[in-house]
Amino acid sequence: MPKILNRLTEWIGNTPLVRLQETAQQYGAIAEVLLKLEYLNPLGSVKDRTALSLIQSARSQGLITAGTTLIEPTTGNTGIGLAFAAAAEQLRLILVMPDRVSAERIRLAKLLGAKVVLTPAAEAMLGCIAKAQALQQQIPDSVILQQFQNPANPSIHQATTGPEIWRDTDGEVDIVVAGVGTGGTLMGISRYLKPLRPRLQSIAVQPARSPVLSGGAAGSHQLTGMGPNFVSPLVDRSLIDEILSAYEEDAIAVIRTCAAREGIPLGVSSGAIVWAALQVAKRPENAGKRIVAVCPSGSERYLSSTLLADISLESDDVSDWVAIPQGQA
Structure with a gap:
């Protein structure tokens, strides 16, 4: 990467993989869970x-x-x-x-x-x-531009995101978990990785309240960026090994844990994806495997949403943290 960019668009891609630590332990994971932090792209998302x-x-x-x-x-x-x-x-x-x-x-x-x-x-x-x-x-x-049917959507993930995962894991990746909205991210990554790693599992995440991908009825949900009320033409079911459904409550619980214990501020759909990855990481058959969860966005664009509305804007009471002078205990 050059030290001086001509345009900020040159900084897109090469986002980091970060290993979950305390959150994985709290959820009982027995597989390794790596987060592909796509919110570290210049404008904050995949x-x-x-x-x-x-x-x-x-x-x-x-x-x-x-x-x-x-x-x-x-x-x-x-x-x-x-x-x-x-x-x-x-x-x-x-x-x-x-x-x-x-x-x-x-x-x-x-x-x-x-x-x-x-x-x-x-x-x-x-x-x-x-x-x-x-x-x-x-x-x-x-x-x-038709992101829901334009082959340029999955192609960019086949050309960049997939190769980055392969490179950064030295080819040691067993499961990829991603949300499906247009389907571009999971389709492109899977097209790159599956020929290189035939036993790779690709797991799609959908909103539990709008499980259209698995044949359920469309419904209202707040997992923005995934689960439209139709199945995108870009979705190739032959590339999907499993579909998991997540509730907003699942996502928020993971978001709060990752933020407070890992310093990783996930967005709402990212929270749902990581929750799904943690469920997969608890399965006995996945012990010791490596799971990559693709996190499309961070918390900042959701702070005004109703899902995080209970975060107080008031001054906090820190009296319990104030040291008591010697002799006054």
């Missing part, structure tokens, strides 16, 4: 990779000119990544988001120069997609 890949692919196909308006339906992190990459290349961008996304995401997208159009949360991603398609019909020289 979607920085996806966004740059989508724009580069569209440009290589001649779909982007100086006057092109990019449009994308998103729950937030792809939008932030696109706003970041679009700003670097001076491109116009409209993001269509459900109105339930956190204030941090909307404000950051606008700060980066994007226009944000909100749709009713009840319509979920299908509502965002429909609105994006309507806008494309109304705006000349506009293009929808």
Whole structure:
């Protein structure tokens, strides 16, 4: 990596693998659990990779000119990544988001120069997609990058994320756990790793309250970034060995433990993914194996969400920590 960058987009990728310590012990893990901390990408999520890949692919196909308006339906992190990459290349961008996304995401997208159009949360991603398609019909020289069906999405993970995991584990990885929204992350990683490690298990994580991936009914949930109310065309079921379902309560418990005991501030979907990895790490048949959990985002974009609303903004009482002067005990 060069010491001086021409653009911040050059810093995307090569995120660290960090071994869980006390959290793994608390949950009774008998396998090693490594976290691939994708929130350490420049704009804070795995979607920085996806966004740059989508724009580069569209440009290589001649779909982007100086006057092109990019449009994308998103729950937030792809939008932030696109706003970041679009700003670097001076491109116009409209993001269509459900109105339930956190204030941090909307404000950051606008700060980066994007226009944000909100749709009713009840319509979920299908509502965002429909609105994006309507806008494309109304705006000349506009293009929808289509993260849910664009092969540039999984391709970037096959080209970068998968090889990074292989390199940093010296090829010693037994199980990969990732959330599925578009499916790009798990599909791309699996396509790279499975030919090299045929016994590798790829485990998909979905919201328990919207288990669409396993054939259940779509429902409202707060695990932003995973579990749209449909199965993405990018999902290749032949690459998935198991599907696990996580509740928001599972995710929050892991988030609090990882933050307080490891100093690792996970986002909501990351909490769900790590919870799933810890369940897998407790199975007797996985003793001594190495599990990689791909953590797409960190805590900062969720601090205003209802899931973390009980974190007090008041001054804390530290009287119990104050040393008592000698002779006054």
